Amino acid sequence: MAEKSKVTLSVIKADVGGFVGHTNIHPDVIDAAKERLHNSKEKGAIIDYHVLRCGDDLELIMTHDRGPDNSDIHGLAWSVFVACTEVAREMKLYGAGQDILKDAFSGNIRGMGPGVAEMEFVERKSEPILVFMADKTSSGAWNLPLYKIFADPFNTAGLVIDTSMTGGFSFRVVDVKGGREITLKCPLEIYTLLALIGTTSRYMVSSVTRNSDGEICAVVSTQKLSLIAGRYVGKDDPVAVFRTQAGLPAVGEVLEAFTFPHLVDGWMRGSHTGPLMPVPFYEANPTRFDGPPRVIAAGFQLCNGRLIGPHDMFDDPGFDSARRRAGEISDYMRGHGPFEPHRLPEEEMEYTTMPQVLESLKGRFKKCE
Ligand code: F6R
Ligand code: MG
Ligand code: MG
Numbered sequence: 001m002a003e004k005s006k007v008t009l010s011v012i013k014a015d016v017g018g019f020v021g022h023t024n025i026h027p028d029v030i031d032a033a034k035e036r037l038h039n040s041k042e043k044g045a046i047i048d049y050h051v052l053r054c055g056d057d058l059e060l061i062m063t064h065d066r067g068p069d070n071s072d073i074h075g076l077a078w079s080v081f082v083a084c085t086e087v088a089r090e091m092k093l094y095g096a097g098q099d100i101l102k103d104a105f106s107g108n109i110r111g112m113g114p115g116v117a118e119m120e121f122v123e124r125k126s127e128p129i130l131v132f133m134a135d136k137t138s139s140g141a142w143n144l145p146l147y148k149i150f151a152d153p154f155n156t157a158g159l160v161i162d163t164s165m166t167g168g169f170s171f172r173v174v175d176v177k178g179g180r181e182i183t184l185k186c187p188l189e190i191y192t193l194l195a196l197i198g199t200t201s202r203y204m205v206s207s208v209t210r211n212s213d214g215e216i217c218a219v220v221s222t223q224k225l226s227l228i229a230g231r232y233v234g235k236d237d238p239v240a241v242f243r244t245q246a247g248l249p250a251v252g253e254v255l256e257a258f259t260f261p262h263l264v265d266g267w268m269r270g271s272h273t274g275p276l277m278p279v280p281f282y283e284a285n286p287t288r289f290d291g292p293p294r295v296i297a298a299g300f301q302l303c304n305g306r307l308i309g310p311h312d313m314f315d316d317p318g319f320d321s322a323r324r325r326a327g328e329i330s331d332y333m334r335g336h337g338p339f340e341p342h343r344l345p346e347e348e349m350e351y352t353t354m355p356q357v358l359e360s361l362k363g364r365f366k367k368c369e
Contacts, residue, residue, distance in 0.1 A: 004122045005361035007047070007305045007329070008070070010062045011131055011239045012077040014114035017096035020057035020138075023287050025053045032087045033058060036080045040199035045076060049307035053324075054284045054296050056095075057237045058084060061298070063305040068118035074109035081114060115139075115221035117239045119207075124246065127302035130254055130313065132240040136286050136293040139176075139222045139238040140200025140275055145173070145257035146218065147197065149249050150208050156253040164247035167212040171174025172245045173197060174206045176221050182272045185211060195309065201265060201348050210248070213290025217249075218242045237266075251299065255313055258295060261326035263333075265293040271349040272331055272342055277326035 005363040015244050019026035030051055037060065047063040062078055063072070076150040081100055088096035101113035108117055134141055148155035150169040158165045168188070174181045185195045196203040210217040244251045261275035267289065274292040284294045300309035336342035346354070 005065065006067075006120050007123050007302065008064050008067055008073075009070070009129065009241060009302075010064065010073055010077075010116070010118045010119045011056050011059065011221075011241055012062070012074070012109060012114055013059045013133065013239055014081045015056050015095065015237065016058055016081050016084045016099065016100040017093035018098075019091075019093050021094050022056045022290055024087070024285050025056055025058055026090070026091060026093055027217050028082045029058065029087050029093070032084050033060065033080050036083060037062065037076075040076055041228045042148045046074065048307045050298070050300075050307055050310055052133065052281065052296070052298055053132075055135040055237070055286050055294055057133065057135050059131075059133050059201065059239065061131055061307065062301075062308075063302070063307060065305070067120050069108055069110070071107045074107070074239075075145065077103055077114065078105040078109050078112070087140075089134050090331070109300055110223065113223075113340065115223050115236060115238055117219045117221045117241050119216050119219045119241060119242065119243075121216055123302055123304070126246070128251055129178055129243045129302055129307075131300070131310075132242070132295055133237075133284075133298070134239070134293065134295045135237045135284065136237070136268075136274075136291045138201070139204045139220060140197075140202075141242045141262075141264040141266070141293070141295075142220045143197040143203075143205050145262075146205045146208060146220070147190075147194070147243075148257040148260075149254050150217070151190050151193070155247045155257055158249055158253060162247065164212065165210070165212070165249075169208050169217065170211055171197075171205050172207045172209075174204050175202060176204060176222060176246060177202050177346075180204065189309040196311075216243070238287060251313070252278040253298060258297070258314070259319065259322045259330060261322050263329075264293050265344060265348060269349075271344050272333075273344060274342075275326040275329040278314045278319050278322055281312050288330065289334060292326060308361045311359040 019291040033051045052059045072130045098115040103246045153159040167338035168186045170185045172183045191358045204222045206222045258278040263273045264276045267274035298310035299313045302308045333342045
């Protein structure tokens with residue numbers, strides 16, 4: 001029997017310029033991205049696409065049959081970001097080309113600034129997909145919800161009730177500072193997993209597979225912009241992609257993990273912690289103190305690679321209490337002003353101007369007994 005053909009879902013994102021400041025994207029920039037991806041679809045380079053935005057981040061959601069890390073697909077995304085940067089420059093939008101860290105494309109967009117989450121799989125009889133996009137935070141923000149979704153039965157009832165999930169899931173974890181990775185098989189290794197991924201600034205879950213058959217369930221973007229550039233250049237503002245239902249966590253089990261607005265790094269100047277607020281698309285405008293950090297969720301049904309959707313998954317009063325709570329937590333955290341733990345510890349602030357402040361005081365520090 002012929003092997004069933006695989007589809008690849010690629011979500012590639014970048015901040016190419018903000019409107020106004022770092023809060024949103026100008027509609028002309030989004031139109032420029034749509035026009036280019038429309039042309040690529042017409043030429044058959046991709047099967048389908050959708051362009052969305054979360055805060056000041058431009059999100060390209062594409063399907064094709066070329067597999068992950070394909071140079072044509074990455075090159076297409078790169079050319080879209082370069083073209084959109086040009087549109088942003090013409091309007092003097094803020095931080096135009098912020099995440100475009102290299103001058104020329106060299107075959108793979110990883111390590112060049114944009115964030116990438118890609119997965120390849122055989123499309124099931126029905127394939128419900130969730131794409132999460134966040135602004136004003138970094139990839140470690142997914143660690144807590146990923147743990148709840150794939151390892152915590154208090155979140156995911158299917159871990160107890162559905163025999164196709166009781167074998168558990170494996171987490172691949174990247175050490176972004178050590179340049180290495182490890183796979184931990186849960187539930188057996190949940191304590192070890194937590195020992196690592198509780199350190200959200202260093203250990204980041206990059207993908208999850210099902211133990212019973214190795215099926216890919218989730219992938220996230222783990223690029224750390226500050227490590228690529230060697231200095232603070234903006235936040236990662238990561239994406240995460242989930243396959244759901246029929247032996248995988250249900251749509252509602254995946255979304256449930258976001259009812260707890262956990263504290264994440266990346267608010268104002270990439271130097272503060274704040275609650276991750278789940279919002280509908282039209283509320284992904286982080287204007288309060290450049291935040292608080294936001295997450296949106298786009299739902300799709302895949303149909304032979306076609307993206308049927310998006311459905312705005314957090315546009316549900318069921319998430320109102322999480323939003324309210326995030327607002328209250330924001331008030332509380334802001335009350336700390338420039339003090340930790342609202343302001344991040346020195347080594348995590350990653351902002352260019354703080355070392356300069358300390359440098360200017362160098363001569364005034366006296367040795368103490
Ligand atoms: C950007 C971000 C913002 C900026 C802040 C200062 O993702 O987190 O909070 O860091 O608006 O930006 P600059 O230094 O460009 O004035
Ligand atoms: Mg920005
Ligand atoms: Mg952003």
